[in-house]
Amino acid sequence: MDEALLRGLTPSVLAALVRRGADFAAAEDAVQDALAEAVRVWPTGLSPGSRPRSGGGDPIRDAKGWLITVAWRRFLDAERADAARRRREVLVGREPAPGPAPAVDDTLRLYFLCAHPSLSPSSAVALTLRAVGGLTTRQIARAYLVPEATMAQRISRAKRTVSGVLFDRPGDVATVLRVLYLIFNEGYSGDVDLAAEAIRLTRQLAARVDHPEAAGLLALMLLHHARRAARTAPDGSLVPLAEQDRGRWDTGAIAEGTGILRAALARDRLGEFQAQAAVAALHADAPTAEETDWAQIVEWYDELVRLTGSPVVRLNRAVAVGEAEGPRAGLAALAALDDSLPRHTAVAAYLHERDGDPVTAARLYAEAAAKATDLAERDHLTRRAARLNARRPR
Structure with a gap:
């Protein structure tokens, strides 16, 4: 079968x-x-x-x-x-008589049901993978690195929660998109490629709804996924964007993502995912890291700040400002943000390194490594701190 x-x-x-x-x-x-x-x-x-x-x-x-x-x-x-x-x-x-199934497409209803606001994000993700994605409980558990029994309980609770829910009004596309975005960001753990699965489901959704943000999310996923092969070295260590071998990027996925994005932007209904995809497209369009149009990226981050007000977006904007206007301008933008934000210390370290202050940068890289929850990221930050310390005069 x-x-x-x-x-x-x-x-x-x-x-x-x-x-x-x-x-x-x-x-x-x-x-x-x-x-x-x-x-x-x-x-x-x-x-x-x-x-x-x-x-x-x-x-x-x-x-x-x-x-x-x-x-x-x-x-x-x-x-x-x-x-x-x-x-x-x-x-x-x-009971219906056997015969051809009606041409009614109920899949969209299922998307909305699995992303029902009564569910927690983790439950909505698990239920979407199970019901819409068709994955087994074992596959989902392996992807999330949790025991199968734990995932089975999570899915059972989610099914009980949505049982009996009636849809007397259209579902919220934005909630469905957020669930799919969460799936994509989980990465590639276990025997299921969640990023590829998220792309498949988002492509399916975008074909069923007339919504520019669905297209924007699909474009964003394709553009990010295009860089996947270049993100890690043979030893498994992270490779920063500026150091990636751009010859390993998937040009087909970049072309498709860029085309989808252009069509979505032409509708003049800008949303968060379209703006994020525009940033990713500018990175993908640059032949080298040095040729990246950072000034335009800053403009797109300004749009994202307007759309979301997100502190994480402001943090990413500080990095872009540091590239477009110099590290001290980036540090000034960073100073206005809460230093408890995830990656705040790592961004500060990078900007101090760019500003020619290796001592401060090494200290901050070490602090950021101690805070990192992802093993690969922790190893990357530790290596950067060690590299700078090794250059210091004895």
């Missing part, structure tokens, strides 16, 4: 059951049963254009319709067997 085919069908099958009246948790269980049945009776190596066959050998002309029918029957069977929930027996009379 082609796993990609099943994963692609899972969200629409689950959403169809929810639309018919099944609560989320019961619908998800029924869909998993239907998928297991598909693995049992469908032929190995089935491609999206192929026709699976039923247990009796008859061709199945509509794979999605087959899954919906089997899942709905599993749901009804479970409902009939659950004496405590007999009130749902009215649904029995609504």
Whole structure:
């Protein structure tokens, strides 16, 4: 059985059951049963254009319709067997006859359900990966480096929370985008590439909603992902943007991301993700680090500050100011920010190094390393401190 085919069908099958009246948790269980049945009776190596066959050998002309029918029957069977929930027996009379699935696309509803405001960010992320992404609980747990039992409990709680939620008004696209952005930023842990998975889901969402910020987020992900191969050295250490081998950047992803961004910006409905993507595009457009248009990057950070007011954006702006106007201008911008911000000390170290003060820079790099929670980042900052200390006269 082609796993990609099943994963692609899972969200629409689950959403169809929810639309018919099944609560989320019961619908998800029924869909998993239907998928297991598909693995049992469908032929190995089935491609999206192929026709699976039923247990009796008859061709199945509509794979999605087959899954919906089997899942709905599993749901009804479970409902009939659950004496405590007999009130749902009215649904029995609504069992659909086997046949082509309706052309209704319920996947968007599922995005909104998984990003419901009643869920915590971590629960929304896990539920999105499970329900929309079609990942198993084990895969999600490995990606987040937590025990499978812990992730199973998190997903179960999330399913209970959204069970019975009715959508009587459009969902919040911005919340869905934020969840997808969180998934992308988790990186590449475990046996699932969460960055690639986030791109896949965001591409799917952008095709379903007429929203420039969905396109902006997709462009941002593609532009950042394009630099992935150059971000680490063979020994696993981090390589700063200015030192990366730009020949290793994915020019195809850069071209696609830039094209998507231009189309989104042309609609003149600027949002946070479009502005972030514009910064990433300027980095991608520079043949060398020295040729980066830092003045324009500062302008885009000004737009981001206006849009978000985020202290983290202001911190990144201080770095850009330091590159565009000199390290002392960057330090002046940094002085206006709370020094408890994540990466504040590392930025101060970098700007002092640029300003020709290696003693202060080395001390601050060491302090930043002690605060770092990411092992690779801690190692990078420690190396920079050691390099500067080694240059000091004895």
